[in-house]
Amino acid sequence: MLKALVIAAVTTASLVTMAQAQDTLRVGMSGGYFPFTFVKQDKLQGFEVDVMDAVGRETGLNVEYVTMSFSGLIGALSSGRIDTVANQITITPEREAAFAFTQPYVYDGAQVVVKKGNESEIKGPEDLKGRTVAVNLGSNFEQLLSDLPYAGEITIKTYESNIEQDTALGRVDAFVMDRVSSAQVIEKSPLPLALAGKPFAEIHNALPFRDDEASRALRDKVDAALTTLKSDGTLADISQTWFGSDITSTE
Amino acid sequence: MQPLDLDYMLGLVPVLLGYVPLTLAMALASMALALVLASLLAVERILRIPVLDQAVMLFISFFRGTPLLVQLFLFYYGLPQLVSFLAQINGVTAAIMGLTLHFSAYMAESIRAAILGVDRSQWEASMAVGMTRGQMLRRIVLPQASRVAAPTLVNYFIDMIKSTSLAFTLGVTEMMGATQKEAAGSFLYFESFIVVAILYWGIVEVLSYGQRLLEGRMEQAYAR
Numbered sequence: 001m002l003k004a005l006v007i008a009a010v011t012t013a014s015l016v017t018m019a020q021a022q023d024t025l026r027v028g029m030s031g032g033y034f035p036f037t038f039v040k041q042d043k044l045q046g047f048e049v050d051v052m053d054a055v056g057r058e059t060g061l062n063v064e065y066v067t068m069s070f071s072g073l074i075g076a077l078s079s080g081r082i083d084t085v086a087n088q089i090t091i092t093p094e095r096e097a098a099f100a101f102t103q104p105y106v107y108d109g110a111q112v113v114v115k116k117g118n119e120s121e122i123k124g125p126e127d128l129k130g131r132t133v134a135v136n137l138g139s140n141f142e143q144l145l146s147d148l149p150y151a152g153e154i155t156i157k158t159y160e161s162n163i164e165q166d167t168a169l170g171r172v173d174a175f176v177m178d179r180v181s182s183a184q185v186i187e188k189s190p191l192p193l194a195l196a197g198k199p200f201a202e203i204h205n206a207l208p209f210r211d212d213e214a215s216r217a218l219r220d221k222v223d224a225a226l227t228t229l230k231s232d233g234t235l236a237d238i239s240q241t242w243f244g245s246d247i248t249s250t251e
Numbered sequence: 252m253q254p255l256d257l258d259y260m261l262g263l264v265p266v267l268l269g270y271v272p273l274t275l276a277m278a279l280a281s282m283a284l285a286l287v288l289a290s291l292l293a294v295e296r297i298l299r300i301p302v303l304d305q306a307v308m309l310f311i312s313f314f315r316g317t318p319l320l321v322q323l324f325l326f327y328y329g330l331p332q333l334v335s336f337l338a339q340i341n342g343v344t345a346a347i348m349g350l351t352l353h354f355s356a357y358m359a360e361s362i363r364a365a366i367l368g369v370d371r372s373q374w375e376a377s378m379a380v381g382m383t384r385g386q387m388l389r390r391i392v393l394p395q396a397s398r399v400a401a402p403t404l405v406n407y408f409i410d411m412i413k414s415t416s417l418a419f420t421l422g423v424t425e426m427m428g429a430t431q432k433e434a435a436g437s438f439l440y441f442e443s444f445i446v447v448a449i450l451y452w453g454i455v456e457v458l459s460y461g462q463r464l465l466e467g468r469m470e471q472a473y474a475r
Contacts, residue, residue, distance in 0.1 A: 042266045162434070189438035
């Protein structure tokens with residue numbers, strides 16, 4: 001029994017990432033970003049999973065999910081461990097220079113969230129001066145905060161996960177993430193949190209692919225599927241399910 | 252203070268139990284490899300082969316002198332930058348490599364001490380009755396040395412099982428990684444982490460029981 005386990009372990013361990021056939025789409029996500037990508041009872045689910053499943057049906061590609069820490073996703077994409085990232089990836093000039101993006105499929109905003117009761121004191125990013133703010137490591141929100149003219153007066157703490165918990169516990173004054181997730185976390189989780197003011201920056205999320213010929217062909221396939229899924233209302237339906245509103249179009 | 256969500260906790264147990272095989276497989280594979288490597292290192296430290304001896308001492312010094320987490324990051328994130336082939340290594344492999352090298356450095360020292368702990372008169376007596384070196388080691392020295400080394404080695408194995416929880420930092424969804432994800436989705440942090448703590452504790456308690464049985468059996472031969 002023990003012997004079998006050891007053999008099994010060593011065999012699994014010696015299997016290296018094989019080159020993928022073109023009928024598979026390896027999608028990276030963190031599995032820890034409610035309600036875009038999260039795990040309940042060992043089942044990976046969320047808005048991103050539904051969208052990518054629909055993309056798989058539309059393109060005929062076999063979608064394979066790979067979960068890892070958020071900050072490792074972009075590196076895994078560059079090194080070819082995955083083909084794209086479905087984790088609310090915001091289009092930025094830096095990322096556009098390095099990757100080939102699809103059209104946006106989520107229109108959202110950056111939001112400051114505080115512990116319940118502090119929303120009268122902190123009403124937006126200007127009130128973060130002299131305070132400590134949590135953001136996810138490697139996220140666009142970290143970048144947005146650093147780009148504020150008074151960024152020098154804000155103490156930015158980066159996390160792999162659990163920024164909501166540290167804000168609820170009062171270890172940091174606020175966290176910054178996207179508006180729709182924030183609203184869902186406040187509604188669905190037991191944590192005492194509140195939105196602080198209105199969203200302060202517009203963000204567009206899309207799927208990044210590597211910038212080489214094969215990956216761009218894959219990107220074009222997925223992009224065509226997104227166009228179809230937008231016009232036939234599939235994306236709007238998925239958005240209603242998770243957010244109670246349509247975040248997949250600009251209207 | 253909100254009441255504990257017992258339903259959630261009970262629901263989490265079968266989910267996490269599904270990850271026990273991976274946790275144990277990583278620990279067992281590392282232990283098997285570490286025993287081989289540590290024995291070789293221990294034998295070398297006793298024989299003191301020139302040049303090789305300095306290399307072995309450096310190896311032991313480095314892997315005892317740096318944190319396991321640093322070693323894991325070095326293997327998984329650091330070395331692939333220098334050696335592109337290493338980028339092919341997955342998280343499980345990197346974790347097993349890291350645990351093997353880290354623990355073999357410690358285990359080498361306890362195996363060496365156990366072998367040297369067998370009284371010289373035993374070696375001399377074996378030679379006197381005409382045994383070859385191999386027979387002497389196999390029949391006389393190693394059985395006595397393994398009795399001395401066994402408790403320490405089991406302790407290292409227990410430590411190894413708990414250390415597999417660091418593999419989640421390499422993107423391996425093992426027991427701790429699975430717990431993290433469930434917690435991030437449910438926002439029930441206390442419930443999630445106390446359940447995984449109790450599971451690790453249970454695994455180690457079962458092993459400690461086995462350790463006591465093993466020690467009892469090994470002592471029988473020496474009962475007076």
